[in-house]
Amino acid sequence: QKEVEQDPGPLSVPEGAIVSLNCTYSNSAFQYFMWYRQYSRKGPELLMYTYSSGNKEDGRFTAQVDKSSKYISLFIRDSQPSDSATYLCAMSGYSNYQLIWGAGTKLIIKP
Amino acid sequence: GAVVSQHPSRVICKSGTSVKIECRSLDFQATTMFWYRQFPKQSLMLMATSNEGSKATYEQGVEKDKFLINHASLTLSTLTVTSAHPEDSSFYICSASQGEREAFFGQGTRLTVV
Numbered sequence: 001q002k003e004v005e006q007d008p009g010p011l012s013v014p015e016g017a018i019v020s021l022n023c024t025y026s027n028s029a030f031q032y033f034m035w036y037r038q039y040s041r042k043g044p045e046l047l048m049y050t051y052s053s054g055n056k057e058d059g060r061f062t063a064q065v066d067k068s069s070k071y072i073s074l075f076i077r078d079s080q081p082s083d084s085a086t087y088l089c090a091m092s093g094y095s096n097y098q099l100i101w102g103a104g105t106k107l108i109i110k111p
Numbered sequence: 112g113a114v115v116s117q118h119p120s121r122v123i124c125k126s127g128t129s130v131k132i133e134c135r136s137l138d139f140q141a142t143t144m145f146w147y148r149q150f151p152k153q154s155l156m157l158m159a160t161s162n163e164g165s166k167a168t169y170e171q172g173v174e175k176d177k178f179l180i181n182h183a184s185l186t187l188s189t190l191t192v193t194s195a196h197p198e199d200s201s202f203y204i205c206s207a208s209q210g211e212r213e214a215f216f217g218q219g220t221r222l223t224v225v
Contacts, residue, residue: 036216043117043204043216044155088154099145099214101154 003027006089006102014110019076023089023102026070030091030100033065035074038086038104047087048074079109113139115207117217124195124224132190132220134205140185141207145214146178149202161188195224 006023013019021035032051036044048063050056050072056063062075072091076083089102114137124130134144143162147155159175161167161182169175177199179191188207192199200223206214 034214041202041219041221043115043206043219046215098157098160103154 001026002103003100004089004091004102007105008103010106010108012108012110013079015079015081017079017109019074019079019083019107019109021074021076021087021089021105021107023072023091024070025072025091025100027091027093027100028067028070029093031094032092033063033072034090034099035061035063036088036090038088040085044088081109081111083107084109113137113207113209113215115141115205115215115217117205117220119220120218121221122223124222126196126224127194129191129193130195130222132192132203132205132222134188134190134207134217136186136207136215139207139209141188141209142185143208144182144188145206145208146180146188146190147204147206149204149219155204158190192222195222197224200224 004025035048037047038044050063050065053065053067060077064073086104086106088104090099092099116135118133146158149155157170158173159167159169159180161180163182163185167180182188204219205217208214
Protein backbone atom coordinates (compact mmCIF):
# COMPACT_ATOMS: atom_id res chain seq x y z
CA GLN A 1 0.00 0.00 0.00
CA LYS A 2 1.33 3.42 -0.94
CA GLU A 3 1.77 5.99 1.81
CA VAL A 4 -0.28 8.50 -0.18
CA GLU A 5 -3.15 7.50 -2.42
CA GLN A 6 -4.54 9.80 -5.09
CA ASP A 7 -6.88 8.93 -7.94
CA PRO A 8 -5.03 9.67 -11.21
CA GLY A 9 -8.27 10.50 -13.04
CA PRO A 10 -8.79 12.04 -15.48
CA LEU A 11 -11.50 14.09 -13.86
CA SER A 12 -13.53 16.03 -16.40
CA VAL A 13 -15.98 18.73 -15.30
CA PRO A 14 -17.77 21.62 -17.03
CA GLU A 15 -16.56 25.17 -16.66
CA GLY A 16 -17.91 26.85 -13.56
CA ALA A 17 -18.31 23.64 -11.55
CA ILE A 18 -16.85 23.08 -8.12
CA VAL A 19 -13.99 20.62 -8.27
CA SER A 20 -13.05 18.34 -5.40
CA LEU A 21 -9.65 16.66 -5.41
CA ASN A 22 -8.63 14.28 -2.66
CA CYS A 23 -5.79 12.30 -1.18
CA THR A 24 -5.69 9.74 1.57
CA TYR A 25 -2.63 8.76 3.52
CA SER A 26 -1.57 6.14 6.00
CA ASN A 27 1.24 7.76 8.01
CA SER A 28 -0.16 9.53 11.05
CA ALA A 29 3.16 11.38 11.44
CA PHE A 30 2.42 13.65 8.50
CA GLN A 31 1.90 17.21 9.68
CA TYR A 32 2.42 19.34 6.58
CA PHE A 33 0.20 19.09 3.55
CA MET A 34 0.64 20.72 0.18
CA TRP A 35 -1.15 20.88 -3.12
CA TYR A 36 0.76 21.48 -6.30
CA ARG A 37 -0.46 22.19 -9.81
CA GLN A 38 1.54 20.94 -12.75
CA TYR A 39 0.93 21.92 -16.33
CA SER A 40 2.16 19.62 -19.04
CA ARG A 41 5.95 19.66 -19.39
CA LYS A 42 6.37 22.16 -16.54
CA GLY A 43 7.55 21.91 -12.96
CA PRO A 44 4.97 21.75 -10.15
CA GLU A 45 3.71 25.03 -8.74
CA LEU A 46 2.79 25.29 -5.06
CA LEU A 47 -0.89 26.15 -4.66
CA MET A 48 -1.74 25.59 -1.03
CA TYR A 49 0.15 24.70 2.09
CA THR A 50 -1.41 23.76 5.42
CA TYR A 51 -0.18 22.58 8.76
CA SER A 52 -2.10 19.98 10.75
CA SER A 53 -5.89 19.89 10.52
CA GLY A 54 -8.24 22.58 9.36
CA ASN A 55 -9.17 24.65 6.34
CA LYS A 56 -7.27 27.22 4.36
CA GLU A 57 -8.72 29.42 1.67
CA ASP A 58 -6.95 31.36 -1.07
CA GLY A 59 -9.13 32.90 -3.73
CA ARG A 60 -10.99 30.14 -5.54
CA PHE A 61 -8.99 27.43 -3.79
CA THR A 62 -9.76 25.82 -0.44
CA ALA A 63 -7.62 23.15 1.19
CA GLN A 64 -8.98 20.92 3.91
CA VAL A 65 -7.11 18.54 6.16
CA ASP A 66 -8.83 15.92 8.31
CA LYS A 67 -6.11 14.19 10.24
CA SER A 68 -8.53 11.94 12.10
CA SER A 69 -9.57 10.42 8.77
CA LYS A 70 -6.15 10.86 7.13
CA TYR A 71 -7.85 12.65 4.29
CA ILE A 72 -7.05 15.90 2.53
CA SER A 73 -9.00 17.79 -0.09
CA LEU A 74 -8.56 20.64 -2.50
CA PHE A 75 -11.67 22.47 -3.71
CA ILE A 76 -11.69 24.72 -6.73
CA ARG A 77 -14.68 27.05 -7.10
CA ASP A 78 -15.82 28.55 -10.37
CA SER A 79 -13.48 26.30 -12.30
CA GLN A 80 -11.91 27.67 -15.47
CA PRO A 81 -10.40 25.94 -18.51
CA SER A 82 -7.05 27.36 -17.38
CA ASP A 83 -7.35 25.19 -14.25
CA SER A 84 -6.88 22.13 -16.46
CA ALA A 85 -3.70 20.54 -15.17
CA THR A 86 -2.45 17.73 -12.98
CA TYR A 87 -2.88 18.35 -9.27
CA LEU A 88 -0.50 16.62 -6.89
CA CYS A 89 -0.79 16.35 -3.16
CA ALA A 90 2.33 16.08 -1.07
CA MET A 91 2.97 15.77 2.65
CA SER A 92 5.74 15.49 5.18
CA GLY A 93 6.36 14.84 8.82
CA TYR A 94 7.32 17.35 11.49
CA SER A 95 11.04 16.68 11.49
CA ASN A 96 11.54 15.31 8.00
CA TYR A 97 11.41 17.70 5.08
CA GLN A 98 11.12 14.97 2.49
CA LEU A 99 7.85 15.21 0.65
CA ILE A 100 5.79 12.12 -0.02
CA TRP A 101 3.79 12.53 -3.19
CA GLY A 102 0.47 11.38 -4.48
CA ALA A 103 0.29 10.15 -8.06
CA GLY A 104 -1.47 13.32 -9.22
CA THR A 105 -4.98 13.78 -10.58
CA LYS A 106 -5.41 15.02 -14.11
CA LEU A 107 -8.17 17.62 -14.18
CA ILE A 108 -9.92 18.71 -17.37
CA ILE A 109 -12.25 21.70 -17.33
CA LYS A 110 -14.49 21.72 -20.38
CA PRO A 111 -15.52 25.13 -21.77
CA GLY B 112 6.22 32.83 -4.36
CA ALA B 113 9.93 32.30 -4.57
CA VAL B 114 11.53 31.74 -7.95
CA VAL B 115 13.62 28.74 -8.87
CA SER B 116 15.24 28.73 -12.28
CA GLN B 117 16.25 25.48 -13.93
CA HIS B 118 18.34 25.32 -17.06
CA PRO B 119 18.25 24.01 -19.71
CA SER B 120 14.56 23.34 -20.22
CA ARG B 121 15.28 20.82 -22.91
CA VAL B 122 18.40 18.96 -23.95
CA ILE B 123 19.18 16.24 -26.45
CA CYS B 124 22.46 14.43 -26.10
CA LYS B 125 24.22 11.46 -27.59
CA SER B 126 24.51 8.22 -25.71
CA GLY B 127 27.70 8.12 -23.65
CA THR B 128 27.99 11.84 -23.13
CA SER B 129 27.36 13.79 -19.92
CA VAL B 130 24.75 16.45 -19.34
CA LYS B 131 24.67 19.09 -16.62
CA ILE B 132 21.44 20.61 -15.33
CA GLU B 133 21.50 23.74 -13.20
CA CYS B 134 19.04 24.77 -10.53
CA ARG B 135 19.16 28.29 -9.09
CA SER B 136 17.12 29.94 -6.40
CA LEU B 137 16.84 33.52 -7.63
CA ASP B 138 15.47 35.43 -4.67
CA PHE B 139 16.21 33.32 -1.63
CA GLN B 140 18.93 31.18 -0.16
CA ALA B 141 18.15 27.50 -0.50
CA THR B 142 19.59 25.47 2.32
CA THR B 143 18.16 22.32 0.82
CA MET B 144 17.64 21.33 -2.79
CA PHE B 145 15.89 18.27 -4.09
CA TRP B 146 16.23 16.53 -7.41
CA TYR B 147 13.33 14.58 -8.85
CA ARG B 148 12.73 12.47 -11.88
CA GLN B 149 9.34 12.16 -13.46
CA PHE B 150 8.25 9.53 -15.93
CA PRO B 151 5.28 10.16 -18.23
CA LYS B 152 1.97 10.13 -16.37
CA GLN B 153 3.68 9.31 -13.11
CA SER B 154 4.36 11.30 -9.99
CA LEU B 155 7.66 12.76 -8.97
CA MET B 156 10.32 10.35 -7.81
CA LEU B 157 12.85 11.82 -5.41
CA MET B 158 16.39 11.08 -6.52
CA ALA B 159 18.46 12.91 -3.95
CA THR B 160 18.52 15.63 -1.34
CA SER B 161 21.39 18.05 -1.10
CA ASN B 162 22.33 20.54 1.56
CA GLU B 163 24.72 23.36 0.81
CA GLY B 164 28.30 22.38 1.43
CA SER B 165 27.70 18.71 2.10
CA LYS B 166 27.35 15.56 0.07
CA ALA B 167 23.99 14.72 -1.39
CA THR B 168 21.86 11.99 0.13
CA TYR B 169 20.65 9.63 -2.57
CA GLU B 170 17.50 7.60 -2.50
CA GLN B 171 17.70 3.84 -2.70
CA GLY B 172 18.25 2.65 -6.22
CA VAL B 173 19.72 5.91 -7.50
CA GLU B 174 23.31 5.57 -8.68
CA LYS B 175 25.32 8.36 -7.15
CA ASP B 176 28.18 7.86 -9.58
CA LYS B 177 25.84 8.30 -12.48
CA PHE B 178 23.84 11.22 -11.14
CA LEU B 179 26.37 13.64 -9.69
CA ILE B 180 24.92 16.36 -7.53
CA ASN B 181 26.79 19.43 -6.42
CA HIS B 182 25.33 22.05 -4.09
CA ALA B 183 28.23 24.45 -3.99
CA SER B 184 26.34 27.53 -2.84
CA LEU B 185 23.07 28.55 -1.25
CA THR B 186 21.66 29.48 -4.62
CA LEU B 187 22.98 26.83 -6.99
CA SER B 188 22.77 23.07 -7.29
CA THR B 189 23.74 21.04 -10.32
CA LEU B 190 22.82 17.56 -11.47
CA THR B 191 25.18 15.89 -13.93
CA VAL B 192 23.97 12.81 -15.73
CA THR B 193 27.17 10.99 -16.64
CA SER B 194 27.55 8.55 -19.53
CA ALA B 195 23.92 9.04 -20.43
CA HIS B 196 21.94 6.22 -21.98
CA PRO B 197 18.51 6.24 -23.64
CA GLU B 198 16.92 4.88 -20.47
CA ASP B 199 18.02 8.07 -18.69
CA SER B 200 15.67 10.03 -20.91
CA SER B 201 13.16 11.62 -18.58
CA PHE B 202 11.90 14.85 -17.08
CA TYR B 203 14.18 16.06 -14.29
CA ILE B 204 12.93 18.64 -11.79
CA CYS B 205 14.67 20.42 -8.97
CA SER B 206 13.13 22.09 -5.98
CA ALA B 207 14.58 24.39 -3.37
CA SER B 208 13.68 25.08 0.22
CA GLN B 209 14.88 27.53 2.81
CA GLY B 210 14.32 24.95 5.49
CA GLU B 211 10.66 25.78 5.80
CA ARG B 212 8.04 23.42 4.52
CA GLU B 213 7.35 25.08 1.21
CA ALA B 214 9.40 23.77 -1.67
CA PHE B 215 9.58 25.77 -4.86
CA PHE B 216 10.17 24.00 -8.10
CA GLY B 217 12.15 24.72 -11.22
CA GLN B 218 10.56 24.49 -14.63
CA GLY B 219 12.03 21.07 -15.27
CA THR B 220 14.45 19.72 -17.86
CA ARG B 221 13.40 17.30 -20.54
CA LEU B 222 16.39 15.09 -21.29
CA THR B 223 16.43 12.97 -24.41
CA VAL B 224 19.35 10.64 -24.97
CA VAL B 225 19.72 9.41 -28.53
